[in-house]
Amino acid sequence: MAKKGAVKLVVVGSIGLDNIETPRERRESILGGSLTYACAAATFFTRVGMVGVVGTDFPPEYMSLYRSFGIDLAGLRQEEGRTFRWSGRYEPDFINRETLSTELNVFARFSPELPDAYRSAPFLMLGNISPELQLHVFDQVHNPSFVLADTMDLWIRTALDPLRKVISKVTMLTLNDSEARLLTGLHNLRRAAEQILTWGPRYVVIKKGEHGAMLFSKAGTFLVPAYPVAEVHDPTGAGDSFAGGFFGRLASMAEHSEKAVREALLYGAVVASFGVEAFGLERFETLRKPEIRARFRELTAMIRLRP
C-alpha cells in the first residue's frame, strides 16, 4: 500500500458515516460511502486520488485512516455542516437490507472539483452520483484512457437524458441486474447489456451481488464468480470494493486488453471478498498483497476445468 508518485486513478463518489446493524452486531458512525470503499480497495494496486466531501464533524482519525492507505487527499473537501450519514439494517441472510435513514448533509451540495494534478490521470472512476455531476467531471479532465461509471435506479428514473450522455462517453458502465432491466426495458440481461453496448461503452458489467457479475463486450461474455466467503460480517460497500479493486488492478497493468480486464475483475472479486469479512474498512486495514495473490490463485482454480 501507500503507493507513491502521481495519481493514476481518480475516484469520485460519496463519503458517509454509517450506522450498520447485522444479525450479529451493531456499529455506529463507521467510515463508509462508495468513495471510501472504492479508493481503499484500489490502493492495493495503484496510486489513488479521491474527490469527495465531508463535514466539519468528520473524525480526524478517519482522515488519518485514508492517509494510512496512501490515498491522495488533494480532492477531498471539508465543508461547513455534517457529513453524509446512512443507517441500515441487514436481514438474517446478510444480503437484503433496509435503509433506516439517510441524511445527505454536505453531500447534497457536492460538486466534484478536480485538483489540477488529477485532470490528466489516465483512469477515472465516476461513482454513483447524479449524471449531471458525472458530466461536470468530464468537463474537467484531459482525455482519460479508461472511464468507469456506476449508476443506480434513481438516476435512470429521474435523469435519463444526462445519464444517456454519460453512458455514451464511458469505457465501462457498471450497474446491477434490476437496473440494467430498468434502463433498457429488456428482461434478459444479455440482451440488456448488448443494447447498452450499442450506446457507446466498450464494456458493460452487470453486478449480481453475492452471485458475482457478468462482463459483456464485443469479445463475448465473461462470468465473474464471487469468491465463497467463509463468514460475512458486513456486506456494505462490496460492490464499490469490487469496482475499486478491479479498476486499481487494471490501472496497474501494462496493457488493458480484454484478458487484462477479465483478470482485473477477478482481483476485484477477491478484494471485495476480503472486505465483507469485517465492518467498514477493518479487514482492508490488515490485508496484505500476498493474501490477495493467494486468494486470486484460489479463485482462478475454482473456475478451471483442470483441478
Added chain:
Amino acid sequence: MAKKGAVKLVVVGSIGLDNIETPRERRESILGGSLTYACAAATFFTRVGMVGVVGTDFPPEYMSLYRSFGIDLAGLRQEEGRTFRWSGRYEPDFINRETLSTELNVFARFSPELPDAYRSAPFLMLGNISPELQLHVFDQVHNPSFVLADTMDLWIRTALDPLRKVISKVTMLTLNDSEARLLTGLHNLRRAAEQILTWGPRYVVIKKGEHGAMLFSKAGTFLVPAYPVAEVHDPTGAGDSFAGGFFGRLASMAEHSEKAVREALLYGAVVASFGVEAFGLERFETLRKPEIRARFRELTAMIRLRP
C-alpha cells in the same frame, strides 16, 4: 439419442403430470417429474433406464415420447390409479414458485424394483425419494461404480437417520444451499459441504438454481456457472436436467477423474439451460448434439480468462 445396448445409467425418481403457470403461459398435464427430466437429459450422452411408476391415466403418447428419447422402460411400472400430479405457479421472476396442489396418487405406494438387467449398471442415480426407498435400491444393485443421490428438506426433517445412511454410501450427494445448511447446521456453504464430505461421499454438489452450483471434493472447489439463457419459458425440472445431463455425460466418458466430473457438470449446466427454453421436454425433443457441443464451448469460453 436413442442409444442402443446395455443400460449404463439407471435413474430412480418420480414421474408427474404437471399443471404449470408462468407469467406468460399456462399448460396442463404436461409430462414432468424428476425422473422424466433426469432421464431425458441423460439420453444425449448414454443409454438410460428408468425406474418409476405411472397410473392407468398416463397418456400413451408420453410413453411413446420416452421411447423416442431411447429411454429403456423395463423399470417403468404402470399401476391401477392416477399418476402423480403437481400444479404450480411461477412468480414474474420465473424463479420463485408456489405449489398450488400435489396429489401423490400411485407414487404414494411406489417401491423401486430394479429389473435384473439394471442391477449391474455402473451408474446409479437416486432421485429425490425417501431415504428408505433409496436404501431399498442399494439392496438390489451389484457394486455400482458411481452413485449419485439427491435429497430435500422434507427428508432432512423427517428421516435423518436413513438419510445419513444413504449419504454414507453414495459417491456424490446433490442438494440445494438451504438444504445443506439444514442438514449440517452450518450457515457457510463451504463448511457445510466439507462436513458432508467427512460422512462418506467423494463429491458434494450444492445447487444454487439460476446461479449455478458448487462442487466440493478433496481436490477443492469448482464453481459451476449457469449458462445465461436468453429467455426462460419454464424452469421446472432444471435441477433434475442438470443432474441427468451431468451424470449421462460422465457415464459416457472413459474416465471419471475430478476433471471429468467438472467437465460433465458444465455439460449438465448446458443441457439444463436448453431445457428451460420451453415447457416440459419440448426443447429436448428438438435438441441435437451439435447444439449442446456449441453451447458447451460457449460456456467454457465464458469462464476462461483468455477471451
